[in-house]
Amino acid sequence: MTDALTLVVCGAPLAERAPDAAAALVGLGWTVTVVGTPASRGWLDLDGVERATGRPVLFEQRQAGQARGPRPVAVVACPLTMNSGSKAASAIMDTYATGVLCDALAAGLPLTLVPMVSDRLWSHPAWSGHLDTLAAAGARFVNPITGLVGKPEPVQSGTGPEVVAGFDPAALARVVGPSPRS
Numbered sequence: 001m002t003d004a005l006t007l008v009v010c011g012a013p014l015a016e017r018a019p020d021a022a023a024a025l026v027g028l029g030w031t032v033t034v035v036g037t038p039a040s041r042g043w044l045d046l047d048g049v050e051r052a053t054g055r056p057v058l059f060e061q062r063q064a065g066q067a068r069g070p071r072p073v074a075v076v077a078c079p080l081t082m083n084s085g086s087k088a089a090s091a092i093m094d095t096y097a098t099g100v101l102c103d104a105l106a107a108g109l110p111l112t113l114v115p116m117v118s119d120r121l122w123s124h125p126a127w128s129g130h131l132d133t134l135a136a137a138g139a140r141f142v143n144p145i146t147g148l149v150g151k152p153e154p155v156q157s158g159t160g161p162e163v164v165a166g167f168d169p170a171a172l173a174r175v176v177g178p179s180p181r182s
Contacts, residue, residue: 002031002070002071002072002073002180002181003029003030003031003073003179003180003181003182004030004031004033004069004070004071004072004073005025005030005031005032005033005072005073005074005075005076005176005179006032006033006034006035006072006074006075006076006100006104007021007022007025007032007033007034007035007075007076007077007078008034008035008036008037008075008076008077008078008080008084008097008100008101009034009035009036009037009040009043009044009057009077009078009079009097010036010037010039010040010077010079010080010081010083010084010097010116011037011038011039011040011041011042011043011081011083012043012079012081012116012160013043013079013116013160013161013163013164014078014079014114014116014144014160014163014164014167015036015040015043015044015079016043016044016045016164017078017164017167017169018034018036018040018044018045018048018049018078019045019048019049019051019052020052020167020169021076021078021169021172021173022034022049022052022053023052023169024169024170024172024173025076025172025173025176026052026053027173028173028176028177028178028179028182029178029179029181029182030074030176030178030179031070031179032052032053032055033053033055033058033069033070033072034049034053034055034057034058035057035058035059035096035097035100036057036058036059036097037059037081037083037084037095037097037098038059038095039081039083040097041059044057058096059096059097060096061096061099072100072104072109073109073110073180074109074110074111074112074176075100075101075104075109075110075111075112076111076112076113076114076172076176077101077111077112077113077114078112078113078114078142078144078172079114079115079116079144080113080114080115080116080117081115081116081117082115082117082121082124082127084097084098084101085113085115085117085127085130085131085134086126086127086130087101088101088102088105088134089129089130089131089133089134090130090133105134105137105139108137108138110138110140110176111134111137111138111139111140112139112140112142112172112175112176113134113139113140113141113142113152114141114142114143114144114172115131115141115144115152116144116155116160116163117154117155118154118155118156118157118158119154119155119156119157120157121154122154131152140175142171142172142175144163144167145163145166145167147167147168147171147172147174147175148171149175
């Protein structure tokens with residue numbers, strides 16, 4: 001059994017806390033690889049992630065002939081945007097990050113999602129069906145404000161800085177739990 005976990009980071013304010021989330025997961029014995037969406041580049045602290053994990057953030061799938069990294073036994077998406085969540089629920093693998101999410105869904109891996117979708121977007125007619133698809137596949141949803149597992153909820157539009165400041169990476173790590181090798 002491996003202790004590989006992939007942390008998918010999407011383009012939303014909570015991406016700023018990726019180094020903290022990665023460090024909390026590493027603290028529970030996970031070997032963390034961070035995969036960012038193209039939109040996350042502006043939010044991510046690349047050096048902070050590398051300090052926390054010992055690995056660079058990946059944005060592109062490996063090239064033919066490159067060694068494959070360890071296959072994860074668990075996947076976390078923090079934050080998960082409506083864009084990436086909808087793509088994963090619809091089996092659209094147009095980025096490395098959404099490919100990781102689709103693979104996790106297809107393989108039945110433990111999948112923990114921290115949606116950061118504003119109340120302005122939440123009522124989009126397709127979103128509830130996408131959430132249902134993810135839930136039916138076994139995904140657990142963690143509220144970015146409370147750190148509790150449950151039914152996903154929107155964040156109030158314009159409160160990104162407050163969500164970022166109040167996010168508790170240790171709560172996320174507790175939901176994920178220790179690596180199987182710990």
